[in-house]
Amino acid sequence: MSALEYERFADIYRVWTATAGSTHANHPFYVEAYLAAGGPVVELGVGDGRIAVDAAVRGCHVVGVDLSPAMLALCRDRAAAAGVRDRLTLLQGDFRSFELPEPAALIALPYHSLGHLTTLDAKREALRHIHTQLRPGGRFVFDDFLMTPDRLDHMRRVQLRAEYDTPEGQHALLWVTSLIDEGAQTMRVVTWEDLLDEDGVMMRRRYRPLSLSWITPAQAAALLADAGFTVERCLGAFDGTPFVDDTAEEQIWIARKDAAA
Numbered sequence: 001m002s003a004l005e006y007e008r009f010a011d012i013y014r015v016w017t018a019t020a021g022s023t024h025a026n027h028p029f030y031v032e033a034y035l036a037a038g039g040p041v042v043e044l045g046v047g048d049g050r051i052a053v054d055a056a057v058r059g060c061h062v063v064g065v066d067l068s069p070a071m072l073a074l075c076r077d078r079a080a081a082a083g084v085r086d087r088l089t090l091l092q093g094d095f096r097s098f099e100l101p102e103p104a105a106l107i108a109l110p111y112h113s114l115g116h117l118t119t120l121d122a123k124r125e126a127l128r129h130i131h132t133q134l135r136p137g138g139r140f141v142f143d144d145f146l147m148t149p150d151r152l153d154h155m156r157r158v159q160l161r162a163e164y165d166t167p168e169g170q171h172a173l174l175w176v177t178s179l180i181d182e183g184a185q186t187m188r189v190v191t192w193e194d195l196l197d198e199d200g201v202m203m204r205r206r207y208r209p210l211s212l213s214w215i216t217p218a219q220a221a222a223l224l225a226d227a228g229f230t231v232e233r234c235l236g237a238f239d240g241t242p243f244v245d246d247t248a249e250e251q252i253w254i255a256r257k258d259a260a261a
């Protein structure tokens with residue numbers, strides 16, 4: 001992956017999340033979960049701190065883990081700008097091998113980020129490791145794409161994602177499409193930014209691909225069971241709607257490490 005991919009993606013991450021469908025819904029869900037955790041909270045793939053910093057502003061201490069130095073730097077800057085740098089502990093590490101200073105009450109892996117591990121073996125390794133980093137009774141919460149034919153069709157289209165001015169003052173268009181391998185359940189999300197001069201002439205185009213993947217709900221349940229988790233709930237939307245096959249928009253898993261584990 002993806003560590004290198006995010007080194008190149010970091011500068012457009014804020015525009016990307018501001019114009020994404022699910023970020024507006026997943027943000028309050030995770031912030032509330034962090035505040036309710038009642039113990040050490042960890043966000044894996046903390047990114048630019050979009051969720052963690054807002055939880056910190058509301059009083060929560062968050063340990064943020066991420067592989068990408070560029071994303072961790074954005075998170076650090078965002079926390080400093082919000083005046084909560086002291087409420088964030090940032091660690092560079094991988095989902096499969098991070099080491100926490102103390103066992104967590106809640107480990108969250110938001111925004112389809114498990115999908116950056118693109119094989120079932122890598123995801124299995126991650127979930128087994130996450131289980132070891134929780135305290136007994138602690139929870140693991142994550143969401144993944146709920147892939148449907150409509151969603152695949154949508155992702156394959158070329159979409160104009162955003163129009164904005166860069167910090168350097170250049171006018172920009174952000175485009176995206178995805179190359180999808182349905183058999184392997186993987187995709188290359190290919191994003192490109194066009195920088196335009198005042199006459200609308202394209203001066204520069206830069207591509208920033210990301211490697212992603214998805215699992216089915218049955219695969220998610222099997223991975224959680226394999227790692228030793230007990231599933232408390234599976235939601236179909238971030239407003240708390242229980243997962244129902246025909247109407248679910250996402251798969252959001254809330255799992256527990258049993259007290260005896």
Ligand SMILES: C[S@@+](CC[C@H](N)C(=O)[O-])C[C@H]1O[C@@H](n2cnc3c(N)ncnc32)[C@H](O)[C@@H]1O
Pocket residue numbers: 001002003006017043044045046047048049050051065066067068071093094095096110111112113116117
């Ligand atoms: C989709 S972003 C999510 C960021 C943030 N949680 C949010 O919701 O906006 C995924 C993040 O996971 C990080 N990441 C990807 N693969 C990783 C891995 N194997 N271990 C740790 N971090 C990883 C990326 O660097 C990126 O910051």
